[in-house]
Amino acid sequence: MDAALFYTFAAITLAGALATVTRRNPVHCALGLIFSLLGVAGLFLLQAAELLFAVQILLYVGGVMVLFLFVIMLIHLEQAARLRQYSRQWPVALAALFAVFLEIYVLAQSGLPGLPPSPQPRLNAGGNTERIADSLFYVYALPFEAASLLLLIAIVGAVWLARKKEQPQ
Amino acid sequence: MVNLVANFWWIPLYPLFGAAIIAFIRRGASVIAPLMVALSFIHGLIVYSSPRGGTLDHTLTQWMPGLPFRFAADDLSLLMVLIVSGIGLLIHIYSIGYMAKEPGFWRYFACLNLFVFFMLLLVLASNLAVLFAGWEGVGLASYLLIGFHHDRPTVNRNANKAFLYNRAGDAGFLLGTLILLSIAGNVEFSTINKLPASGLTLAAALLLALGATGKSAQLPLFVWLPDAMVGPTPVSALIHAATMVTAGIYLFARLAPFLAANPDAGLVIAILGAATSLIAATIAAVEHDIKRILAYSTVSQLGLMFLAAGLGATEAAMFHVTTHAFFKALLFLTAGNIIHALHGEQDIRYMGGLRDKMPWTFRLMTLAALSLAGFPGLAGFFSKDAILVAALKYPVFFAIALSVSFLTGAYSSRMLWAVFFGTYQRDAHEAHGNMLHTLWPLAIGSALAGYFGPHGELAWGVMLTSALVSLSGLYFGRSLRIPVVLKQLFARRWFINDAYEAVLVHAVTRKGARAANWFDSNLVDLIPHVPSSATTTLGLLLGWFDRFVVDGLVRLTAALFSLSSYPLRLVQSGRIQHYALAMVLTLALTLGWYLLA
């Protein structure tokens, strides 16, 4: 059962990713990305990361994708869609990525010594969300606060950059 | 009353203040600049003549680990102080007249003062690091002064060339210093001179020698000096004859015990010096540009000093540094008078007959040239003699030194004949004022400095040989002028300027002419021509080698650097995805490298 679900979600993820990378129309690309993100969300659920599953769907699929679609609507992309979609370097790029892939494959072949053995299962003892909350507010309180700062900066930056410069009266 | 002797480290500071003040107020340079150098000279004289009792030293600050910013003064460095500030003073005064009409008068003097500061810093250093600070500084000042007339076309290129050559040497110097530092923990001269010899010290000595070849214009880095002659003539006299170029020899003298402990390095230095000396002398014998003749002559004399220093005779080398400073500065300054009088003409073929027009210049230059050639009794004779004595142990070196001595006489007299005798071609007038008065001290030095040198037991045999060789050089030098051929060369002067191959062709032509005349000439007449024509040809060949091979290599290197700049820039295409691809390629290549390694 787990395996079937894994392969299903993995297929959705990869297919969505491929669609993102290959579709001509940016809206289709965005839809492909949504599929891919949903697939990843499914994988999270499969690994008992319930909170992350929710975050992925709400934040990513809900928030980021809307942002993307919004910009796509803002910028008229009809001309862009009619242009050549791939940069001229695509054969080199593919070759390079394929080389990376091969190298990783060879690395794996040379004997993946693997990870240290897994400890006793106690992942979600006391509930996933509670444990994450514990960890987030106790161990990772500093990055948590810092992340809010990061979002503030992102907002300030995005607003500043996207806004038109006021013309002096 | 301040203790001037204990505060000997003030000596370099006067010209530094001078440079700063001139750069700041931009007027009064003709008073401030010489005054400041005069203060250095007086201070140096006071310290030199006072009883000191060993080496003075003064630590300004602890600079870096193992590197205090320390000054030291002993007889050797004070002698250099006197040479630098004394000759520097004369040349400052001379420059007031020479540069009077130049725009950027104050800039010239600021740079000149700056140079004197760095040179004094160099000679008063107590360790290699402080010496290096001065070493780099004189290179910088020299660069600025060579490029003084930056609006002339070749000037920038030549200034850059001088700079690059010096830097190539400096890289060696720096590495040598670092090796010594890593061995000894500091680079005080006193420490280095006590280091036991090892493979690393040998390497360090060779690297330092490389640095010295850059600064002192020796093989393989000697070709910048003739090109540096595009700078104002007083600059050539001060920097490229009397002071900066002797920094390499000064370094060897400082490190004499260290070199003695690493005799292989000394031998390399001697070989380089001997080879340079011979090559440069032969080139000087065929040059036509008066400043370039003097430049090659300087290279040749520096080669002799290298030879002596390499063989351990640092006293002889320093003696020659001293006498050379006098007569070469005098030669350059008199040449400057001539160039000034002829409105910038530097080609000796366009001079001639100036004896009557410029009588004092004629007398002074003759004195200097005779001293250079080693005319018995003049300063150059004694110092060259000391070098010959030092070279006596090695027959090859002795023979080379003798040949150089002969050639020196030959090109000196050739130059004198070409400039002062023969037909009078141009209107000229004698120099006056500062440009003449400042020459007197130099003339006295050129004549008499030899009697104050370090005299060991007199080697009469060597002295006699040397005198004979010099005199014969002087005598035969006149016959280096071959009127028929020279007229041909006049006709096609532009040809030489453009490509030296043409000159080679002329050399062949000249040989042809010589062959035709062979039977007409009687044997007695011919004999002196054999060595001279052989030398001429050799000189031309070496000149060709210099211009096309050595110079070509340098240009090639420079061009390669510039050229390699373009592909590196072209990779920077401005396209985001090319950049991202470069990142991925790096990842792929590093992964692959680790897989294969």
Add this chain to the structure above:
Amino acid sequence: MSLYPITTAHYVILSGALLLIGAAGLLMRRNIIVMLMAIELILNAVNINLVAFSKHWQQVTGQVFAIFVITVAVAEAAVGLGILIALFRHRGTVIADEIDLLKW
């Protein structure tokens, strides 16, 4: 490696595949919006890894890390789209290789 049972290694391989697809999108697509999406794919690949390791170690640190990665992805996307709008206003294009005022 067998297809079954599913181990951490499977997730790592899936993550690698997603990473490479994302990188391919970044390197090949000329449309900057799609390039930004490709970056989202790369960050998601990282998240797959993190959650799989979290499962492997039976502790939630990896999931916490993943939350931070999502935050970062959001921040980068927001600023990236802001810059894109500014650029589009000047140049009227979102094609990556037409944006090369700065080069050499």
Add this chain to the structure above:
Amino acid sequence: MQFNNLFSILPAAVLALFGCVLLLLRFDSSRPYLIFLAFAELLAAIGLWRQTDFLGFTGFRGAILIDPFGIAFNAICLVAGLICAVGAYRYMEREDEDHPEFYGLILLAQSGMYLMNSGTELITVFIGLEITAVSFYSLTGFLRSNPRSSEAALKYLLLGAFSSGLLLYGFSILYGLSGSTHYLNIASMLATRNSRDPLILMAILPIVLGLLFKIAAAPLHMWAPDAYEGAPTPVTAYLATASKAAGFALLLRLILGPLHDLRPAWEGLITFAAIASLTVGNLAAITQSSTKRLLAYSSIGHVGYILLGLVAGNKTGIEAMLLYLLVYTLMTTGAFLLLSALDREGVTDFRGLLYRHPGVALLMILLLLSLAGLPPTAGFVAKYMIFLSLVQARQYWVAVIAALYVAVSLYYYFRIIREMLHNPDDSPATLTISTGWRAAVGLTAILSLGLGLNPEPVLAWARSALR
């Protein structure tokens, strides 16, 4: 415990707080912002200084470590931020973009750098890195009406996000290998692994590459010349120094900490990057016609020198890196700020500067001499220490190559000096100079000389930072 936690991030908290407040303020002139910013930096500096009494303390369960190393790097970033902001305001007024956001983002970026410098936990340093990076994306594109500025920001963002992705991928594998994000735990878990382990390679290579990107080392330098050229010049100064220093801090903390025993896995890459940076930086700078781009390439060359300290790998080498970073920060902020006063950026626009503005020209000459590494400037001291460490580590060939590139670098620095000595042409570039600018550039130039004449204080500082 609670006291410890807050205290351990006090400077960052101050900077972030003041940064946020700055965003809310509106004044008619930019001076109040500047005073505000300077006040924040001063408080942060006091906080840093107070921390010296609490060395070895950790905060937030090991996320932050108070040690001399972090304090030293924070000091560098602080100096860079203050100098750049103080020297910037007239430039921003000239570009008509003197808004509080600019100064706010400078402070916020610096709070991110604090986390990079002092963080000893993967998530913390990563968030710090992103805070810094996102602030810099915005700052780079700050001149909204200038297409070059926007383009620079876009390039920086896309490539920066990609490099962050690589870095994160490495982090995720590192986490997978050790099950923890704390350096100490990672170190103990990695202790049993050898450097040829595939997973180790898959973790270390992306991490090192991602960080090499942040410090703009070749061959991942390609964003740098473009971003440096397009960004507002004071931002370039800040980006080229503080951001780089923080990147080095992060790299060094990882490499000298958890990854130290895996030296074979990163040594080759670092050596390669160092030599490549020297080559690219110095050679490509030769033929540049824009001073800003020339300085950008030269800063890549300087990264090469700094990395050589890591190649040497001994104590002197690390000290030399720290010293070099400080000196480099002074020289580079000075040079870029000086450039920001000119309204044009070509090398030939410096022509005749010595005659028109002798003071400014002398400052520039000092800075360039120091950048070129001529004695007795601070640049020489820094290069000297690097060479010394290489010779001590018996890396003679690397030392030879590096020494040769010193000669090459002089060539292009002196081009600028020579231009300044030329007589002015018909249309000289005009200067806009403020008091703050004078103070900032003057300070950097004087320190570049003063630290060269008397480097003992900084040497002692570098030594003490690595106790």
